[in-house]
Amino acid sequence: MSERYARQELFYGIGKEGQKKLTGKKVAIIGCGALGCTSANLMVRSGVGCVKIIDRDFIEECNLQRQTLFDEDDISNNLPKAIAAKKKLQKINSNITIEATVAEINPSNIDSNLHDTDLIIDGTDNFETRFLINDYCVKNAIPWIYGACIGSIGITMSIIPGVTPCLRCALQDIPTFGSTETCDTAGILSPASGIIASIQAAEALKILTDNVAAVNRYLLKFDLWKNEITRLKIHNLREINICKTCKSNQFEYLKMGKYSATTTLCGRNAVQIVPVNGSNINLPMLASRLKPIGNVSFNKYMLRLETDKYVVTVFPDSRVIITGTNDLPTAKSIYAKYIGM
Numbered sequence: 167m168s169e170r171y172a173r174q175e176l177f178y179g180i181g182k183e184g185q186k187k188l189t190g191k192k193v194a195i196i197g198c199g200a201l202g203c204t205s206a207n208l209m210v211r212s213g214v215g216c217v218k219i220i221d222r223d224f225i226e227e228c229n230l231q232r233q234t235l236f237d238e239d240d241i242s243n244n245l246p247k248a249i250a251a252k253k254k255l256q257k258i259n260s261n262i263t264i265e266a267t268v269a270e271i272n273p274s275n276i277d278s279n280l281h282d283t284d285l286i287i288d289g290t291d292n293f294e295t296r297f298l299i300n301d302y303c304v305k306n307a308i309p310w311i312y313g314a315c316i317g318s319i320g321i322t323m324s325i326i327p328g329v330t331p332c333l334r335c336a337l338q339d340i341p342t343f344g345s346t347e348t349c350d351t352a353g354i355l356s357p358a359s360g361i362i363a364s365i366q367a368a369e370a371l372k373i374l375t376d377n378v379a380a381v382n383r384y385l386l387k388f389d390l391w392k393n394e395i396t397r398l399k400i401h402n403l404r405e406i407n408i409c410k411t412c413k414s415n416q417f418e419y420l421k422m423g424k425y426s427a428t429t430t431l432c433g434r435n436a437v438q439i440v441p442v443n444g445s446n447i448n449l450p451m452l453a454s455r456l457k458p459i460g461n462v463s464f465n466k467y468m469l470r471l472e473t474d475k476y477v478v479t480v481f482p483d484s485r486v487i488i489t490g491t492n493d494l495p496t497a498k499s500i501y502a503k504y505i506g507m
């Protein structure tokens with residue numbers, strides 16, 4: 167038997183028994199940015215049997231400061247984050263299964279992507295996806311670990327449906343656009359994401375090894391710059407709030423109508439467009455059509471068109487990210503002009 171997990175098995179909370187449980191479990195990490203890179207790394211090293219990485223994005227230079235699974239070669243090779251993460255993670259642990267999906271989780275694909283997972287870790291950068299995950303997890307009784315980071319501040323909370331309050335018990339509704347700062351306005355300190363992702367991973371290990379009594383029942387908030395740690399009591403929110411999700415089972419965010427197909431991306435001068443009836447795009451054909459317009463490069467994961475003002479990244483599922491604007495109508499007209507449909 168290998169020594170790989172010897173130190174983890176020595177730890178009283180896990181033991182050989184707990185380690186065996188981890189081998190049979192599947193964790194999905196949604197969003198492979200700063201939080202997702204760190205929690206994925208820890209899950210893979212801990213020996214969780216299957217780790218699935220879902221991410222919609224490609225890697226940029228400004229990611230390298232905190233997204234610990236990526237390097238300069240990944241950028242040169244135009245790799246989507248999920249693919250680059252899988253390559254790195256499989257080298258770290260070849261005994262487990264690692265799945266990579268390049269997609270944005272939305273109401274129409276969430277079930278096919280997550281139905282067989284035992285736990286979900288939040289690595290997203292937006293509340294729309296978090297509320298969707300919350301609805302899905304409460305409906306299907308899947309535990310998930312919320313995490314968010316901005317500047318030197320990080321927040322996390324563990325959600326076990328039916329046992330602890332859900333995200334909606336705590337927040338009720340998505341914070342209105344503009345009321346929350348983004349990485350774009352406040353920046354982000356990499357140790358802040360490191361601490362939150364580490365807590366998320368520890369919480370995952372507790373739940374996956376059936377140590378539910380050890381699970382964090384607070385909303386934890388850290389400010390690493392001001393040396394402040396806050397533990398907000400939330401344990402009674404499930405009882406005192408009339409939560410639409412876990413009290414009256416209205417899973418609003420699982421309905422397509424709530425989902426916005428065109429969104430500005432956190433921390434970026436970029437807009438993402440997801441066609442409602444998107445079909446598979448033939449990237450080589452599109453590349454030859456776009457050649458007269460600007461610089462075109464492509465591989466099997468994505469195509470990139472660079473013009474004077476914009477960078478247009480097209481994924482095979484017809485999802486597009488337009489960098490160089492925050493304006494939705496501008497992005498839509500660029501989409502119509504170059505991609506068509």
Ligand SMILES: [Zn+2]
Nearest residue numbers: 332335409412
């Ligand atoms: Zn709730």
